Amino acid sequence: MxxxxxxxxxxxxxxxxxxxxxxxxxxxxxxxxxxxxxxxxxxxxxxxxxxxxxxxxxxxxxxxxxxxxxxxxxxxxxxxxxxxxxxxxxxxxxxxxxxxxxxxxxxxxxxxxxxxxxxxxxxxxxxxxxxxxxxxxxxxxxxxxxxxxxxxxxxxxxxxxxxxxxxxxxxxxxxxxxxxxxxxxxxxxxxxxxxxxxxxxxxxxxxxxxxxxxxxxxxxxxxxxxxxxxxxxxxxxxxxxxxxxxxxxxxxxxxxxxxxxxxxKTLAVRMRQHNANAMMIATYLQGHEKVQKVNYPGLPSHPQHELARKIMRGFGGMVSFDVKGGVQGAERFMRSLELINRASSLGGVESLASMPLNTSHTAFTPEDRLKLGITDSMIRLSVGIEDAEDLIDDLERSLGQI
Ligand SMILES: Cc1ncc(COP(=O)(O)O)c(C=O)c1O
CATH class of the missing domain: 3.40.640.10 (Type I PLP-dependent aspartate aminotransferase-like (Major domain))
Known part of the structure; x- marks a missing residue:
């Protein structure tokens, strides 16, 4: 070629x-x-x-x-x-x-x-x-x-x-x-x-x-x-x-x-927006009183942030976090979302939220999930390319419902 x-x-x-x-x-x-x-x-x-x-x-x-x-x-x-x-x-x-x-x-x-x-x-x-x-x-x-x-x-x-x-x-x-x-x-x-x-x-x-x-x-x-x-x-x-x-x-x-x-054809431009939006959202979530823990390799608090900086050019559009209030808190949060879609899968232009508990990790026992570090109150976000401010408004309102 x-x-x-x-x-x-x-x-x-x-x-x-x-x-x-x-x-x-x-x-x-x-x-x-x-x-x-x-x-x-x-x-x-x-x-x-x-x-x-x-x-x-x-x-x-x-x-x-x-x-x-x-x-x-x-x-x-x-x-x-x-x-x-x-x-x-x-x-x-x-x-x-x-x-x-x-x-x-x-x-x-x-x-x-x-x-x-x-x-x-x-x-x-x-x-x-x-x-x-x-x-x-x-x-x-x-x-x-x-x-x-x-x-x-x-x-x-x-x-x-x-x-x-x-x-x-x-x-x-x-x-x-x-x-x-x-x-x-x-x-x-x-x-x-x-x-x-x-x-x-x-x-x-x-x-x-x-x-x-x-x-x-x-x-x-x-x-x-x-x-x-x-x-x-x-x-x-x-x-x-x-x-x-x-x-x-x-x-x-x-x-x-x-x-x-x-x-x-739009992969590079989409990824720039996924990376930027996810970084903004992870930073926002990290400071939120209803959020226990945020996982995002772009955050300096991520235990492998330096490794991610070394081998990756961007940190991606996936963010996961634990909400306070256990599984009931997570369910209330999920039900309150209006812009972010409640669905599994990832990587599309639209933002998606799911709970590993009932999607990707149903095959695991609660003990095995916990051993991996996956709590019942964990939310996984596939951050899309919408305006980050609108996504944060949706998150803020939904976290308020916990
Ligand atoms: C990391 C990863 N690898 C592989 C697959 C399997 O891909 P597909 O659903 O296109 O068969 C998935 C699907 O969710 C995935 O998330």
Whole structure:
């Protein structure tokens, strides 16, 4: 791709900025004069040959045969993500879970061992604990995010390490560079679920990881109207994952890829507003008499604030906090919200509030939730891109109802 470089003199070559990459990278321009990437809404393509009797079935680069294997609109979305993550190649899937399961089933065989943080998205936890185990793939879960504890669980016979940072809903930060350094010495592949950060705030591959995964349902698409997922990494690893995506079939459809492309054009500008709004709201909440504790990596009071400053360019749009008054207080707060929507998921332009107690962490016992630090009065906010003052008015009124 010549997408990376401005046409100045050689000495002025540099990677294009994130706003430019969000808008421009990957787009298939000029087809019938179109400024936008067309939607190739087709399941199949004409054979890439004039001579069927001698054709061996190979599909040369830039040609297509069947959309489960490849499609120009899907590839455009993949090329934009690769440019945003600084990866050689990205693949897009029908959901984040399709991305994670295809990654795992591509790289792991029966008898293999993996290590994962315990504090990860519930669907990934279920996949590793209950489904990969059925296939003879064992996962050791580490109940801490600290580098020493994670590295201590690794050994040369571990095939894959799964990290997630920032974590849900406590916004803990994992020292990706230090852990990757240790993993590399032992020959362990590292994959990072970077959904909460988005490529604007964090690039795990640049930090030493082999693969980065996102639920594109969240920030990458950004409009709460699509399910999608992605994995990005080296050509070599992605070739394996691509083969399995074709076999297992979890590819996105062309219209979904178009929605994702359209959403990603505003990714950098959206993330700037998410970052700024979340910082204002976390600061406001921290000083509120009805609030017990605020978790946001941008706050100097966050125990890993310095690490977040080191590895992230922005602190993201997710904030969690404990209200006073226990679970009843939290319920009264939730019922009083007018502008902020009571819904799970995250990363859209509209603000959402949920309680981990009855959404992301229902599978955990109350004791296990408390062990992780998740109280029954915890609220998780996905801060949108509305005016921060209006969001704060809604929070102020609702906290007043506790
Ligand atoms: C951090 C994280 N990873 C992965 C997923 C799974 O993504 P999807 O819902 O697109 O399958 C989610 C979904 O909430 C998530 O929050």
């Amino acid at each position: 010549s997408l990376w470089v401005y046409g100045f003199s050689e000495c002025m070559k540099r990677a294009r900025g994130f706003s430019t990459r969000s808008v421009d990278a990957g787009e298939l321009k000029g087809i019938k004069g179109s400024v936008n990437t067309p939607i190739f809404q087709t399941s199949t393509f004409f054979y890439p040959t004039e001579d069927e009797s001698t054709w061996n079935g190979a599909v040369p680069k830039g040609t297509y045969l069947y959309s489960r294997q490849g499609n120009p609109t899907i590839e455009a979305a993949e090329n934009k993500i690769a440019a945003l993550e600084g990866a050689e190649r990205a693949l897009v899937f029908s959901s984040g879970m399709a991305a994670t399961s295809t990654l795992a089933l591509s790289l792991l065989n029966s008898g293999d061992k993996m290590v994962s943080m315990e504090d990860i998205y519930g669907g990934s936890y279920n996949l590793f604990k209950n489904d990969l185990s059925r296939l003879g793939i064992s996962t050791k879960f580490v109940s801490s995010v600290h580098t020493d504890d994670i590295v201590a669980a690794l050994s040369p016979d571990v095939k894959l390490l799964w990290l997630e940072s920032p974590t849900n809903p406590l916004l803990k930060i994992v020292d990706i560079p230090e852990i990757c350094k240790a993993a590399k010495e032992m020959g362990v592949l590292v994959a990072v679920d970077s959904t909460f950060a988005s490529p604007i705030n964090q690039n795990p591959i640049e930090l030493g990881a082999d693969l980065v995964m996102h639920s594109c349902t969240k920030y990458l698409n950004g409009h709460s109207d699509l399910l999608a997922g992605t994995v990005a990494g080296s050509n070599e690893l992605m070739a394996e994952i691509s083969k399995r995506r074709t076999t297992m079939g979890g590819v996105i459809d062309p219209f979904g890829a178009f929605l994702l492309l359209r959403g990603m």
